Amino acid sequence: MKKRVLTFLSLAALTIGLAACGSNNKEKSTDDNVLKVGASPTPHAEILEHIKPKLAQEGVELEIVEFQDYILPNKALSLGELDANYFQHIPYFEQAVKDNGYDFTNAGSAHIELMAFYSQSLKDIKELKDGATVLVSNSSTDWGRVITILQQAGLVKVKDGVDLLTATFDDIEENPKQLVFKYDVNPELLTTAYKNNEADLVAINANFAETIGLAPEQDGVLVEENNSPYANIVAVNTKDKDNEKIKKLMDALHDEDTQTWIKEKWNGKIMPVK
Helix, strand or coil: CHHHHHHHHHHHHHHHHHHHHHHHHHHHHHHCCEEEEEECHHHHHHHHHHHHHHHHHCCCEEEEEECCCCCHHHHHHHCCCCCEEEEEEHHHHHHHHHHHCCCEEEEEEEEEECEEEECCCCCCHHHCCCCCEEEEECCHHHHHHHHHHHHHCCCCEECCCCCHHHCCHHHEEECCCCCEEEEEECHHHHHHHHHCCCCCEEEEEHHHHHHHCCCHHHHCCEECCCCHHHCEEEEEEHHHCCCHHHHHHHHHHHCHHHHHHHHHHHCCCEEECC
16 A cells, blocks of 8 residues: 555656646747857857847847857757857858758858967068968868968969869969968967967967957958958857847847947957948
8 A cells, every 4th residue: 555655646746747847848938038149258258248238128138158169059059059159250150051961040240350370480471481380270161261361461372263262271372482281270279379389370360369368450460351251140040040039139239339349349359240
């Protein structure tokens, strides 16, 4: 009899527990105003923190999840662990979708971070010696970007007909200084490589350069032009592209106050994009 009573009580507890879970899930899916966005710490998460109060006034509770790399934010978005992510430029986004079959949509551009080459040994690019080492990230979507900077400086020339946006180091046909290219380092580790003086030139994106006090215009020996294809975007699962919370997020990012704040905070190193 005692065993039968315990079994009954256990079943009753399980039934109540399942009912409670079902109730919570339903409430979250219909009434939840939380918008969970994955972001790189700088400047993405900082920008999101700035617009957090603005979104709260619109009834959206912004939850920011910081990532230190470029792989996990897209994986988390694809698994439904995030509502959106904000860390990548357009070529990287397009390549990630192509390589992984993600059903993502570009919800809109927010800002652009200037790429620059930094050096511990050079004060001017004219000091660059033959056979110098150039260190670039292992992210192939950045290669065309850095090759463009080098070509504009007259240091390399790609083959005729090659789209600079997708150019690789194999597309370089003229390299008069016989520069040695290395591209086997994760983007987030380039600042460490720079501090360790591991190459004559190190290409670092502004968000990472900022973490060690470097600014493109002030410290870079070569700096890219304001090249819109590399604008950083908000990515969402395609099924959520018309979500009202996403629309409010983009409105807040494009708000005049936000755009002015970005310009002033980073003194032109990071520029807002609509």
